[in-house]
C-alpha cells in the first residue's frame with residue numbers, strides 16, 4: 001500500500017486515501033487509494049497508466065454489493081463521480097431513450113423514468129446501486145433485470161481502450177455479465193424503454209418500495225442478497241431458513257431474521273466475521289440440501305479468502 005500510495009500521489013495527484021467502511025453499504029472494510037473519475041477520457045487515461053505500470057484496479061460504484069477486507073485493498077479504486085452521473089432523455093419511434101452515465105443512481109433513473117411515462121425500470125425502484133454497478137451485476141428484481149431494457153454500453157477496457165458494446169456482447173446471465181471479474185469500466189449505458197402512464201407507473205413504484213420495506217431489513221447495513229439463486233432449488237433465503245440458520249451470528253455479522261439471504265452488520269462486524277458467516281451458512285445449506293450456493297456479493301481485497309475466483313487482491 002505504501003508503494004502504491006507514493007506512486008499514486010505522484011502519478012495521480014488527485015488520488016486520495018479512503019475508508020472502504022464509509023464507501024460500502026455493509027460499512028465494513030479498511031483503507032484504499034481512490035481516484036475519482038469524471039469522464040470517459042479520464043477513465044481511459046487512468047486505466048492506460050495503471051495497466052502500463054501493472055497496478056491492479058477495481059471500479060467502485062455505490063458499494064452496495066461488496067464485501068471489502070478489513071486490511072483494505074492494495075490496488076487503485078476507480079470511483080466514477082458527478083461528471084459521469086448525467087442522464088439524457090429522448091423519444092425515438094415512440095420509445096423512450098435514456099443515455100445514463102455510469103455514476104447515475106439507479107433509483108433516481110427509475111424515478112425519472114416513471115415521471116416521464118417510461119416503463120421497463122420499475123424493478124429498479126429501491127435497488128441502491130449505480131447504473132455501472134447494475135450493468136456489471138445485471139441487477140434485477142421481481143423477474144426483470146437491467147439487461148432486458150439495455151441497448152448498449154460504452155466501456156473502457158485493458159490499456160484504456162474505449163469500445164461500444166451492444167447488450168448482446170455483454171454476455172448477460174442471471175446476476176452476471178462480461179464485466180464481472182474486472183478489467184472494464186462501463187462509462188455509460190443506453191436504455192430503450194416502452195411508453196407507459198406516468199401516474200400508474202409512479203403508483204406501481206411506490207407499491208414496490210412498500211413491498212421492499214416490509215420484506216428486507218433496510219434499517220441495518222447489508223449488501224442485499226448474499227447468495228444467487230441455484231437453478232432447480234428454492235430461493236436461497238428459503239433454503240437458509242429451512243436449514244435452521246436464520247439468526248446465525250458471527251461477531252457483529254448476523255443472518256437477518258427479516259430475510260435470511262440478507263446478512264446484516266449488527267454493529268462492529270469485521271470482514272472476517274462476515275466471510276465466516278457466509279462460509280458457515282453455505283456449508284450448512286450444502287449439508288442439508290446438497291446444493292452449494294454461490295455468492296452474489298463481490299469480494300474486494302481478500303487474499304483468496306472469499307470465493308477464490310471472485311476475490312480481488
Ligand SMILES: Cc1cc2nc3c(=O)[nH]c(=O)nc-3n(C[C@H](O)[C@H](O)[C@H](O)COP(=O)(O)OP(=O)(O)OC[C@H]3O[C@@H](n4cnc5c(N)ncnc54)[C@H](O)[C@@H]3O)c2cc1C
Nearest residue numbers: 061062063064065129130132133134136139140186223224
Ligand atoms: C438493501 C439492498 C438491497 C438490494 N437489492 C437488490 C435487488 O433487489 N436486486 C439486485 O440485483 N441487487 C440488489 N442489491 C445489490 C446491489 O445494490 C446491486 O448489485 C447494484 O447493482 C450494485 O451497484 P453498485 O453501484 O453499488 O456496485 P458496487 O457494489 O460498487 O460494485 C459491484 C460490482 O460492480 C462493479 N462495477 C461498479 N461500477 C462499475 C462500472 N461503472 N463499470 C464496471 N464495473 C462496475 C464493481 O467493480 C463490482 O464488481 C441490493 C443491495 C442492498 C444494500
